[in-house]
Amino acid sequence: MKPDFKPFRAALAESGLDPLTANGLEVLQINFGRLCNQACLHCHVEAGPGRREMIDAETLEHCLRLLRATTIPTVDLTGGAPEMNPNFRSFVAACRDLGRTVLVRCNLTILFEPGQEDLVGFYTRHGVEIVASLPYYQEGPVDTQRGRGVFEKSIEALRLLNDVGFGQVGTGLRLSLVYNPAGAFLPPDQGAIEADFRRELAARHGIVFTDLYTIANMPIGRFRTHLERTGAYDGYMERLIRSYNPLAAERVMCRSLLSVGWDGKLYDCDFNQMLGIGCNHGAPTHISQFDVEAIAGRRICVDDHCYGCTAGAGSSCGGAIAPDETRPKPAAQ
Amino acid sequence: MDSYYEPGDLNRFAEVAKDAPELWEKFNDWYGAVFAPGTLSEREKALIALAVAHAVQCPYCIDAYAQASLEKGASAEQMTEAVHVAAAIRGGATLVHGVQMRNVLKKFGL
Numbered sequence: 001m002k003p004d005f006k007p008f009r010a011a012l013a014e015s016g017l018d019p020l021t022a023n024g025l026e027v028l029q030i031n032f033g034r035l036c037n038q039a040c041l042h043c044h045v046e047a048g049p050g051r052r053e054m055i056d057a058e059t060l061e062h063c064l065r066l067l068r069a070t071t072i073p074t075v076d077l078t079g080g081a082p083e084m085n086p087n088f089r090s091f092v093a094a095c096r097d098l099g100r101t102v103l104v105r106c107n108l109t110i111l112f113e114p115g116q117e118d119l120v121g122f123y124t125r126h127g128v129e130i131v132a133s134l135p136y137y138q139e140g141p142v143d144t145q146r147g148r149g150v151f152e153k154s155i156e157a158l159r160l161l162n163d164v165g166f167g168q169v170g171t172g173l174r175l176s177l178v179y180n181p182a183g184a185f186l187p188p189d190q191g192a193i194e195a196d197f198r199r200e201l202a203a204r205h206g207i208v209f210t211d212l213y214t215i216a217n218m219p220i221g222r223f224r225t226h227l228e229r230t231g232a233y234d235g236y237m238e239r240l241i242r243s244y245n246p247l248a249a250e251r252v253m254c255r256s257l258l259s260v261g262w263d264g265k266l267y268d269c270d271f272n273q274m275l276g277i278g279c280n281h282g283a284p285t286h287i288s289q290f291d292v293e294a295i296a297g298r299r300i301c302v303d304d305h306c307y308g309c310t311a312g313a314g315s316s317c318g319g320a321i322a323p324d325e326t327r328p329k330p331a332a333q
Numbered sequence: 334m335d336s337y338y339e340p341g342d343l344n345r346f347a348e349v350a351k352d353a354p355e356l357w358e359k360f361n362d363w364y365g366a367v368f369a370p371g372t373l374s375e376r377e378k379a380l381i382a383l384a385v386a387h388a389v390q391c392p393y394c395i396d397a398y399a400q401a402s403l404e405k406g407a408s409a410e411q412m413t414e415a416v417h418v419a420a421a422i423r424g425g426a427t428l429v430h431g432v433q434m435r436n437v438l439k440k441f442g443l
Contacts, residue, residue: 138408181403188406192376196406238344239400312404329365 008306015246020300027074027257032082037113040146044221044274047080059264060091062287067098078105096126103129108157124164129174137200141182158207167209176211184236186312187214189324213319218271218308240307243328248314251321254300260287268300277301343393376405384419
């Protein structure tokens with residue numbers, strides 16, 4: 001980062017939030033590994049078909065032990081493509097047996113991979129909440145970001161999910177979509193772009209969904225490499241820093257979420273996980289040594305990539321975190 | 334100075350406040366009010382700004398309002414159509430002056 005950029009901790013301090021601390025534990029997010037059937041341009045995990053890191057049964061048993069000992073309401077499964085892990089289905093079933101909400105971050109095309117033929121049925125039987133990546137309602141931006149042919153397959157997958165009730169009103173089967181910008185700019189107002197998706201996907205493809213979450217691109221991993229290669233890194237960081245929203249900083253997801261890596265190590269979020277910044281400041285560092293109180297009030301590790309979650313209306317795994325009208329308004333452009 | 338137009342200069346716009354801060358403040362307040370949602374949405378205003386930026390051929394404004402249009406959820410197709418609107422008006426504005434030429438021709442009996 002350019003030396004004259006304000007460090008993230010300085011921005012937090014100006015908002016009275018330094019040091020940033022957790023204020024509970026609502027979501028246990030587990031990264032099932034980096035194996036994926038896609039290799040998307042903006043993937044902060046740098047997942048792909050060639051990756052072999054995957055969470056094992058023993059580590060997942062530690063996660064279940066924690067869930068049994070606590071009332072953490074939501075389990076959020078991510079990857080890579082978590083469905084490619086052989087322990088995925090038994091773990092989902094066990095979490096649902098414990099009465100927890102299970103979110104799966106699904107890339108949609110996984111439905112058509114060999115061995116995944118019954119995935120839609122599995123999701124239906126267990127009432128899993130599907131959070132599906134679809135960066136735009138048009139083919140061009142989706143295929144550029146996620147690979148050729150991905151849009152068409154994604155639409156087909158959404159149709160299959162709609163057919164069994166996902167995203168349909170009154171079924172209780174939730175299907176949320178995730179929008180992320182096609183390049184180095186901030187997401188639009190979540191409500192406005194959700195209305196566009198709803199109108200366009202219904203008119204063009206007859207598709208319905210429950211919610212749409214806008215998520216900003218983090219300046220890390222494959223996206224950072226892309227920014228640097230195109231000479232856009234400094235400009236993007238400047239955009240994030242100038243758009244710092246103190247209300248979003250107060251509401252960042254790491255304050256109520258814990259991220260478990262494929263190897264059982266604990267992180268404040270999936271982004272810190274990818275950067276290798278583990279839980280610190282006296283908090284447990286591995287799922288096997290879990291201490292709920294120490295985790296729920298821990299000091300969070302922050303760095304300059306955190307500007308990605310506090311820019312504009314903010315960004316989290318559940319979308320925008322501050323009302324759009326609280327976005328800092330840039331001076332005359 | 335390597336060029337009259339440096340991309341980094343866009344972020345230095347506020348330096349224009351120097352020597353006339355009250356005028357800058359008035360401009361900035363008015364500018365903010367213009368782009369606030371009204372009977373036109375923020376996206377519509379960003380697309381109008383993008384089109385005008387092309388008509389007045391301001392590289393700073395094109396940079397700023399291409400990004401602003403994207404951040405208001407506009408698609409590349411909508412942005413391209415907006416630029417065509419600007420181009421059509423510029424082209425039309427040139428061509429409609431042909432009527433003046435016709436007037437001159439008429440004066441000379443042609």
